[in-house]
Amino acid sequence: MTFSIVGRCPESGQLGIAISSSSIAVGARCPWVRAGVGAVATQNVTLPALGPQILDLLENGSSEPAAALEHALGANEWSEYRQVTVIDSQGRTAFFSGKEALGTYHAVAGKQCVAAGNMLAGVEVIEAMVPAFEQATGTLADRLLAAMHAAMAAGGEAGPVHSAALSIVGEPSWPIVDLRVDWADEDPLGQLDRLWHAYRPQMQDYVTRALNPTAAPSYGVPGDE
Template identity: 80%
Template sequence: MTFSIVGRCRQTGQLGIAISSSSIAVGARCPWARAGVGAVATQNVTLPALGPRILGLLEQQQLAPDAALEQALRESEWSEYRQVTVIDSHGRTAMFTGQQALGVHNAVAGEQCVAAGNLLAGQQVIEAMVDAFERAQGALAARLLAAMHAALAAGGEAGPVHSAALKIVDAQVWPVVDLRVDWADEDPLGQLDALWQAYRPQMQDYTARALNPTAAPSYGVPGDE
């Protein structure tokens, strides 16, 4: 039903998530990230509350990812139905897959990343994601998307994929990348890629506009001078 990867860029400290699913609007429920704190993917039979709860434990109680994940799961019901991955601002990781996870499932930690999925075509899908992320070069977004495409090439989900999302945090409290394809009959990852390619050259400019509107470039939209 879902495969995802959370990752960190060692050079920039950016944290991010790429995720796709056969369900609608996976980006509305599953990816969570907080600048300077961490990133969480909560999936399978999704409990969205786990994302903010784990990030809060990482930030406020300074827990390591495995301790934060364990506490959040202990405090919630139905943990055996959840699949959750975590990375913190130091690159430390944690993962959990409950006994009621759907279909073929797997979770693998790599260098500065964790990938996981359920209802997969095979366990090799997740292994391919980690390998692709570790070997990819460039921006964190590009590396996360490379991992997603590697998953598809390795078989992807057991069924068709319909939604996808990419979320990245940097130095600001808001995401520098928050792109979603909520429903597509075909190739939502390809559409997400196209969104990233369109947004990438403007990404830094939108941060500049927020921090100092007088120094920001204009894009010629109505009312933008």
């Protein structure tokens, strides 16, 4: 019901996730990002708690992605129903697909990225994502979305896609990108792409407004002078 990619930009150090699903509001349950730490996608029969658990293990420095993933899954009796991908702040990766994952499922690690999915039209959907990410140019968001579009071009999910999300962290402690299409009858990924292109020119301005309001530009809204 879901396909996703987690990735890191070696130039900016940004970490992020792009994800889509046939289920409603995939962005509320599946993508987990933490500045300077890592990104985790928890999917299939989703256990949202795995995201924070794995990020906590990475943050305290006691685990690399593979060990953090194994530890978190080992503490849960239903791990064979989960599909999880992890990338840390150094670009190291790990992934897991339990034997109870739904339909056709697959996962592939690439250079500073991991793509995974379940209920797929075919394994080629995931195999298309990694080269698309690696060969794309632009920001991390642009590269993550390029991978998602490559997945759709390769067949996408076995059924219709209804929700999509894009989450990215950079230097601030909060996500600098947190965009969601919680439900759409048609083309939620296209809607997410349009959201990103509308938000991209303003992204740094919102960071500036948070860190130094006196340097922030005005958007001409009531009370914003």
